[in-house]
Amino acid sequence: MSVNCTTAFIAIVAATVLRFLLVHLNKKLERGEPVKGAVSVGEAVPGEAARKGTSLPRIASLSQNISRVLDGSSPTKDASSPPTASPLLPAFSEASQDVTFQESDELSAYNVTVVGALGVNTENKCSWRISELGLVLTMDVRPPFIHRRSFDMRRFRDFLRVVDDFLNIEAAHSGGSTKELPSGWRRTYRWGGFVMSIDLWERVLRARVVGGVHYYVHPQVLGTVCESLLQEIIPVSVIEVIDSIKSLDDILRLLQHFRAIDDVYSDHFGDNLVLQVPVEQQQHHSLVTLLQASQCFNKVLRASPTGYCNLPSGPYFLSKNGIHQAWRLYEDDLDAFIIPTISNSVTAIDDFSPLNSLALNGIYKHVAIPSRSYSTPSKTKPLAGARVSIKDCYHLKGVKTTMMSLAYTQLYGPEDHSADYVQKLISLGAVIVGKTKMTAFASADEPTDMWIDYHCPLNPRGDRYQSPSGSSTGAASSLAGYGWLDYSVGGDTGGSARAPATTNGLFSLRPSFNTTSMKGIQANSPRFDTVGFFSRNISNLYDIVSNTLDLKDSQAFPKKIIYPTDFFPHSDANQQAIVEEFVSVLENFLGVKRTDFNLEDRWAKCPPPAAQGKPLRVYMEKSAFWPMCYEYFHEFDKFRQDYRAKFGANPYAGPVATFRWGIGETVTEEERAQGWAELDVFRDWFETNVMAANSEFLSDAIMIMPYGLGKPKYRDSPNE
8 A cells, every 4th residue: 555655646746747847848849949858859940849749738648647557547548539449559468578469450460578577687778669660669667567576567558558649649640640650750758767769660570471472561651542441461463554454354464474473473462453543544444443343353442643653563562551562581491691681661772671580480581572573674773673682791771790790790780881882783773682691700611610600501502511611601502592582792802702602503703803892891801802793694693793893894705715734634533524524615615725824834934023033832922811811800900999898808700710810910011011012013924924904805815723622511521
């Protein structure tokens, strides 16, 4: 009894103080005076508070109802609340420590964790996420919600209903439903020791299963239908009614075309149609009546002529009366992706969010891919609709760069800018579907004993137990194993793209230096680093390279094949036989025979003066690897400093990174400069005596080089 009286007294005092503060706050807002720490609505201007819907009576009503909840009473219904039932509070389990929203007509199940509800968080901070809108509430978790390590679900439920009523009031004063509040909308309220921040996002996963296939319903509303629907999500086919669409047969042929070209589409999307009828024919178009009378479809609806229009024909989802893109969810059973991603907007792609979705077995991540019907390649967007994965070291706005290091992941938050090359891909129409795994700090780790912080992806070849190599490990395994992926972009310093290509059965290309901007890509060695490309065929490799690199296209093929006897014949007879077959095919294609060439002999006969008589191997002994290790070590100076400053310890690094950092730490700036100078001497000599750049051919010759061993390496083999 005494506890209830004390609580009631505190609630009454708090409400009184709050009302006084709110009156003062509201007067300042109405005068247009900025109020720091009260209601975050941007710069205040006269009358703005009333227009925004943050008037005193409604905020006071919120505070009174919260006081009633804190007092243990039931909240009262505000008279200004909309009469319709609120969509923000599906039923949830009262028995769980985690607030779990159950399946409803509008939502799939959402799991919402109350952080610190059992005293796990020493700061007693609590945050949770509710509704299809992704409502985020943050408050100071103190009694009466937590008492003696027990969470009071009844009062928590009442509190949510109070806030839910308030949001509906905000929506009513904004002239629409809560769905129409802008993404990023925020209100923050403070009184006494109580702080509540309300954020409205459109980021929460909305999943649907259609015909046994899992889909992601993108939250962005691209258009609406004229008809009113129940609170349900249904698959539909949006059809743009153009001159070639005049009959039922035309519609059926178009649906058959979707089935042939698009792995997102299924016949279930063809059960319901949304027709985009020209504005001038909205009331009189006979096709709508004809299709409705055909009884071939469950629903035949008309897209509203207002808002976004002229959506590409294809599969979509209809939620209430809003049209949303359909993204198919594929299981990442090769464990190739570190973070699958989704663009927060499909019309103005800029920032991304992690796709937090698991397969039903709870083991594999989902990767979401959009319909191929949404995009058509053009001269300005040659990669339109192409599904592309990027290596984790490429920064992606809104998503973390992990460098496959727990220490790095723990230290840094999501990126605020995307890498220049990623922005170029997006501008050309590519769809970034996720970030792929790589070796820690893009080193030369081999599975499994060198992969310490994260597990190595599987190689889809053979029995899946062969090593996928690295460092662009996930980039290669994903493209080799997933037919739904079009391109995969990695990186290459000393073989990081070429090695995984050989083990996963792909084509790859390490381009020349300075062929694209490297800004926004975490560097290992700026002097050596390049982007790296993977493809399942030469044609696709040409497409992505020719469209994204700053290179002129060649006018003809090289007319010389150099066969370096320094490296051939191969020690493995089977691999040498493959080399001979490839060289024969190349000779027939180019119409020239190979030229045997020995680099060391040529160096001995025509040495550069700077070599001072040293043999090639002696001269080049430290000219590349040591300067590369110097840069590799110092590129992560800031990371190590930041980590020590925050955690008071050195960050962990794997065996290969530790080895190379150890070398780099001992190399002086003078030794680094000497190494680069020696490499420049070799490059000039090579272009003069072996093969050179050519304006007509780009390169005047092709040199055949071996790469890797002629036998598989298995992931359970010990590494030295």
